[in-house]
Amino acid sequence: MDRLIPYSTDVYNAIISDHNLSLWPLQVFVVVLCLSVIGLARRGGANNVAFMILAVFWIWYGVHFHITTYATINRAAHYFGYAFIIQGVAIALWTFWTRGQFVKPQHRVWVWAGIGLIISAAVLHPLLLTAMNAPITYAEIPGVMPMPTAALTLGVLFLMPQRFALWLLVIPVTWSLWDGMSAWTLGQNLSLILPCIVVIAAFCWIMKTLSNHGSSVR
Amino acid sequence: MKQQSRRTFIKLAAASSALFATGTTKALATPTLLRRPIPKSGELIPAIGMGTWVTFNVGDNISLRDQRTDVLKTFFDLGGGMIDSSPMYGSAEDVMGYSLAKLSNTQGMLSATKIWTSSKDEGRSQINDSFRLWGLKKFDLFQVHKLLNWEEHLDTLRERRAAGQIRYIGITTSHGSRHSEMARTMETQDIDFVQFTYNVEDRDAEDRLLPLAADKGIAVIINRPFQRGTLTNRFEGKPLPTWASEYGITSWAQYLLKFVVSHPAVTCAIPATSKVEHMKENMNVLQTRLPDIKDRQRMLDYVQSL
Numbered sequence: 422m423d424r425l426i427p428y429s430t431d432v433y434n435a436i437i438s439d440h441n442l443s444l445w446p447l448q449v450f451v452v453v454l455c456l457s458v459i460g461l462a463r464r465g466g467a468n469n470v471a472f473m474i475l476a477v478f479w480i481w482y483g484v485h486f487h488i489t490t491y492a493t494i495n496r497a498a499h500y501f502g503y504a505f506i507i508q509g510v511a512i513a514l515w516t517f518w519t520r521g522q523f524v525k526p527q528h529r530v531w532v533w534a535g536i537g538l539i540i541s542a543a544v545l546h547p548l549l550l551t552a553m554n555a556p557i558t559y560a561e562i563p564g565v566m567p568m569p570t571a572a573l574t575l576g577v578l579f580l581m582p583q584r585f586a587l588w589l590l591v592i593p594v595t596w597s598l599w600d601g602m603s604a605w606t607l608g609q610n611l612s613l614i615l616p617c618i619v620v621i622a623a624f625c626w627i628m629k630t631l632s633n634h635g636s637s638v639r
Numbered sequence: 640m641k642q643q644s645r646r647t648f649i650k651l652a653a654a655s656s657a658l659f660a661t662g663t664t665k666a667l668a669t670p671t672l673l674r675r676p677i678p679k680s681g682e683l684i685p686a687i688g689m690g691t692w693v694t695f696n697v698g699d700n701i702s703l704r705d706q707r708t709d710v711l712k713t714f715f716d717l718g719g720g721m722i723d724s725s726p727m728y729g730s731a732e733d734v735m736g737y738s739l740a741k742l743s744n745t746q747g748m749l750s751a752t753k754i755w756t757s758s759k760d761e762g763r764s765q766i767n768d769s770f771r772l773w774g775l776k777k778f779d780l781f782q783v784h785k786l787l788n789w790e791e792h793l794d795t796l797r798e799r800r801a802a803g804q805i806r807y808i809g810i811t812t813s814h815g816s817r818h819s820e821m822a823r824t825m826e827t828q829d830i831d832f833v834q835f836t837y838n839v840e841d842r843d844a845e846d847r848l849l850p851l852a853a854d855k856g857i858a859v860i861i862n863r864p865f866q867r868g869t870l871t872n873r874f875e876g877k878p879l880p881t882w883a884s885e886y887g888i889t890s891w892a893q894y895l896l897k898f899v900v901s902h903p904a905v906t907c908a909i910p911a912t913s914k915v916e917h918m919k920e921n922m923n924v925l926q927t928r929l930p931d932i933k934d935r936q937r938m939l940d941y942v943q944s945l
Contacts, residue, residue, distance in 0.1 A: 427729045428696050429913065435700045493698035494729045 428494045430607045437566065438558040440490055444565060451564045455543035458577055459536055468581055472516040475574050478564040479509030486567070501596075505567070508592040512574075515589060534622060535579030542572035546615050553611060568600045568612075572619050579626070587627060594623045672718050673925045675906045677807070678856035679831045684749055686900045687925050688721030689714055689918070690862060690911035695738075696729035706913070708738040713915050715744050717922035723834070723860065723909045725753040725784050726765050732772040740774055750775055751832075751860075753784035753811060759791040766799065780832055782809040786817055786824065793828060807831035813862050815843050822847050825855055834860040837905070839898050839942050840870060853904040861908040864899045865892065880941050886934070887927025892920050898938050901929040 441448065454474060461471040483505025491498035546569050547560035563573040571593035578585050601616030674683040694710075697703035714722075724731045732752060739745055752769045754762040766781065781796050783789040789810055796808040809832030812821050818835070825833060825848070833852055837844045841863070852859045865871045874891040888894050892910070899908045910921050930938060 427693060427727070428698075429693055431913075432697050432700070432703060435703055436698055439700060490698075494696050496727075496729060 425497075426603060426606050427496075430609060432494060433607065434555075434559050436490060436494060437561065438556065440486060441558045441560065441565065448560075448562055448565055452543050452562055455539060455563050455573055458573070459539055459580065469516050471577055472512055472581075475570075475577055476509045476513040476516065478570050478573070479505050479512065481509075482564060482567060482570055483509065486565075501567075504592055504596075508574075508589075511589060511592075515586060519585075531579045531626070535576040538572050538576030538579065538618070538622060541615060541618060542569035542576065546572070549611055549614070567596055568615050568619075571596050571600075572615055575619055575622055575626075579622075587630060590623050590627070594620060597623075673900070673929065675858075675900075677831065677858045677906060679807070679858070684907060685718055685720040685747070685925055686905070686907055687719070687896065687921055688723060688749070688751075688860070688907045688909040689719060689921075690909040691722065691724040691731040691735060692728050692862075692911055693867075694911040694913040695724070695731040695734045697734055698730050704734055704737050705741075707734055708741050709915055710913060710918050711735075711738045712742055712744075713918045714922065715742065715747065717919065718747065718925055719922060720747050721749040721751055721780075721860070721907050721909060723751040723862075725755050726768065727753070727755040727784060732769055736772045736774045749779045751780035751782065752778065753782045754792045754796075755784035755787060757788045759788065759795065762788070762792050762795055766795070770804075777803070778805050780807040780809060781805045782811045782832060782834060784811055786810055786812055786820055789824060789828075793830070797829075807858075809833055809858075809860075811835065811860075811862070815841050818843060818848060822851055825851050825857060830857060832858045832860060832906075834862055834909075836863045836866075837861045837899055837902070838864050838866050838870060839895060839939060840866055845902075849902060849904040858906040859904055861899050861905055864896055864908045864910050870895055874942070874945065877945055880937075882934075882937070885928075886930055887923070889923075890920050892917065893924050893927075894938065896921060896924045897927075897930060898935060900924065901931075901935055 458471045458474060461468060461474075483502040487498045487502030487505060491501070542563045547562050551557050551560055561569055563569040574593050575590070578589065597616040597619040601613055601620070604610070604612035604616065673686045675686045676683050689711075695707055697707060711722075722735065724735055726732065739748075750773060752773070754765050756762050756765060769781075770776070770778070781799065783792045783796070793808065793810075796805060799805045800808055809830050810821060810824055810828075811834035812818070813834075813836050815836055821833065821835065824830070833848070835844055835848055837849070838861075849859065851857075871891050874894075877891075879888060879891065879894060883889075883894060886897060888897060896908055896910060899905060912918050912921065
């Protein structure tokens with residue numbers, strides 16, 4: 422695994438710090454936007470707005486961080502950027518195709534899981550790192566850094582009052598696995614928490630979906 | 640860990656005696672700097688160089704670039720020679736060019752980089768990129784990274800060598816992989832340098848590659864002498880043997896480097912570091928006595944006992 426990570430922890434942190442400083446104070450607006458998504462996603466008409474916000478996050482992040490910044494220390498970041506753009510376009514297209522659909526509200530457990538994921542991504546994850554004496558400029562928030570963006574996406578999907586295609590989970594879950602392995606290799610154990618939460622939540626959702634599908638077939 | 644074969648080592652030392660007669664014996668007699676000859680030319684180079692994998696990949700961050708420039712300055716101030724990089728190492732070549740442009744003293748530098756692609760055309764493009772990124776008009780050494788499409792790339796490199804743009808050519812591998820293919824290439828191709836992994840833990844190269852290099856008169860660069868920090872981390876806090884001081888060894892990094900460069904077929908080791916203090920520690924190996932065959936075995940026995 423260490424062959425795939427061509428930089429050290431201090432360099433990665435410096436890149437994040439430079440990235441955050443170049444965007445400040447956009448982060449404040451982004452966190453407010455993330456929390457407002459909780460309300461938007463639960464409304465039949467406004468949930469499309471929440472999804473379009475996600476689509477913008479993925480595309481903007483793919484171009485602005487992966488391709489223009491992260492690629493300076495990791496050549497694979499170009500491919501990460503393309504994957505993020507694909508995810509953003511996929512979310513936008515899915516939103517367009519399913520607009521106006523309203524099946525039924527999700528079960529309460531998944532609503533709370535979705536809210537938990539969004540709050541973890543937007544508030545707890547950045548606070549956790551800074552609480553461990555890391556500079557505030559290392560904070561990772563949705564739309565600005567990839568892992569919380571993936572967690573936010575899963576949270577919004579759980580809140581939606583309509584069915585979503587499982588393939589929308591492929592890139593967020595794949596990224597979470599990669600991010601978790603990178604954190605493990607670099608010895609950043611606290612950064613393992615959010616990827617693990619996302620992967621476990623996605624696994625539970627997939628099992629539930631497949632189980633429901635099996636029941637309806639019988 | 641595999642036991643050192645004393646018989647193999649003695650045979651190797653005897654086989655490479657001519658190599659030592661040309662330069663190393665004189666170099667060892669020099670109290671200030673340990674140098675080794677490049678067999679094809681007889682040119683003497685410092686036995687400790689520097690790698691840039693991870694350590695010089697710092698992107699566009701000016702603060703980190705300036706800090707790496709300090710590391711490079713220390714390297715040259717202490718008599719450093721070979722600097723090894725690759726297009727694979729992210730921004731490392733760009734950062735190297737930045738640092739070299741800032742330094743007034745780069746005397747003694749032996750610039751080394753690689754082609755890292757399976758495409759012949761992209762290989763040519765990478766060569767041009769390396770000249771631009773380093774800000775050099777002539778490279779000392781170009782290597783084919785991880786033996787990727789070495790057949791075509793060696794042709795390209797020979798053309799560049801004939802044109803006077805490159806002085807030496809070579810091939811590389813690491814992590815103990817593809818030793819058989821490397822050995823076949825060493826046996827059949829006209830190359831000046833080989834680069835592979837060798838350290839107290841990974842000693843596969845002792846069986847075939849090191850003796851073959853000595854036999855063929857090919858210079859040897861050793862990467863990962865610390866197994867990417869694994870060995871220095873493992874031994875940290877453990878006591879050095881009392882006899883280590885006889886060889887001027889004051890740290891585990893020096894212990895590990897001395898083991899590597901005291902092999903008679905090794906020309907140069909290229910530890911990578913991002914810290915000035917570690918660079919000083921590494922370069923100190925150039926100024927102190929090397930262990931002999933008996934003490935190399937003692938070094939191995941000691942680390943195996945830990």
